[in-house]
Amino acid sequence: MKDLDALHTALVERLDTDDPIRLAFAAHPRHRFIPDMVWPDATGLPLYRTADPDRWARLVYGSDAVTTQANDGGGGPRNEPSSSSSAPQVMADMIAAAGISEGMRVLEVGTGTGWNAAILATLVGQKGAVTSIEIDPGVAALARERLEGLGVHVRTAAVPPAGQAYDAVIATCAATQIPAELLAAAEQGAPLVLPWSPHPAARSTPVVALRKDAQKGVGTFVREAAFMRDRTQRPGSLPFPGLGQRPTHSADFPVGSVELIGSGMMTQLMLMLPGVRLGTGVRPFQGGHGRIVWMGAGQAWAYIWPDGTVTGGGERPLGDTLAQAYRQLQDAGLPELESFFLEADPGRGSYRVTCSAMGQEWDHHVLP
DSSP states (O other), X not given: OOOHHHHHHHHXXXXXXXXXXXXXXXXXXXXXXXXXXXXXXXXXXXXXXXXXXXXXXXXXXXXXXXXXXXXXXXXXXXXXXXXXXXXXXXXXXXXXXXXXXXXXXXXXXXXXXXXXXXXHHHHHOTTSEEEEEESOHHHHHHHHHHHTTTTEEEEEOSSOOTTOOBSEEEEOSBBSSOOHHHHHHBOTTOEEEEEBOSSTTXXXXXXXXXXXETTEEEEEXXXXXXXOBOGGGXXXXXXXXXXXXXXXXXXXXXXXXXXXXXXXXXXXXXXXXXXXXXXXXXXXXXXXXXEEEEEEETTEEEEEOTTSOEEEESSSOHHHHHHHHHHHHHHTTOXXXXXXXXXXXXXXXXXXXXXXXXXXXXXXXXXX
């Protein structure tokens, strides 16, 4: 059996963060918060700690998120993550973006295992307070047991308690429509840090650090991420764009799909394409299978293939739309995600993305 405390020490040393956050992580070994049963793969059976303690330890002290519940506690052909322990570096970056410090009143949305809440509690100290809400009553109950004695108040709820105000809000589930209750729970000028994407089916959910300004949230994207969805905003089953439809060839894309995926620009492109689903997948290609980039908007669809060929159909030339956005990024010197900003007005379902490096803006209208 591996030395779990030594593994935790190594994890803390790997974190790229400041000393107060590192010390807060050091105070709460991750293995004390991860259940004995986890879900390591998209299909197949769960992993029990007693069956393979070394593999369990490798998962717990790796750099990735650990899925601790699948399919809302039920079954299914795939193990769709429904609760997890977030990746440690992502946690540290979100805590840093929220500026958590001693004496603050912090609201966490998505308690999960309780590990993040424990770290927050150490950072705010006895003069501060942490409230964590969790929509799943079973997950919330287990987290309460783990957090006993740390001063964290865990509530089973989908939205924050009414009438409370917080110095910072951190959400560990992704949203497209930011709940108005979250913004209302933050004091004026307080940070609201959460994963956001313009389409509820997007895999990429970059973290944005907003500041409350009247009834809006305004701030910059701080890092890439891929979080589970807020359970009230899941998109349901969506068809893969273009299946069963006759494709036509359009102008070739500037690069092939594999190069496009590896460019690090997929999230920026997503932010620049209101109303468009953008993703990657594997499709048959020249006698084998190739990784493609796909797009969908209403009845329109397009695939970018490994050789740069574009096929598609429908009422919009989506391949041309993506190529134009890609060229704009190239002309601007491939700006980093941090140069993109979000102005969110949840009450109106209005989300405006701007890029300081490009001098452009895009309006994403989401129904409230």
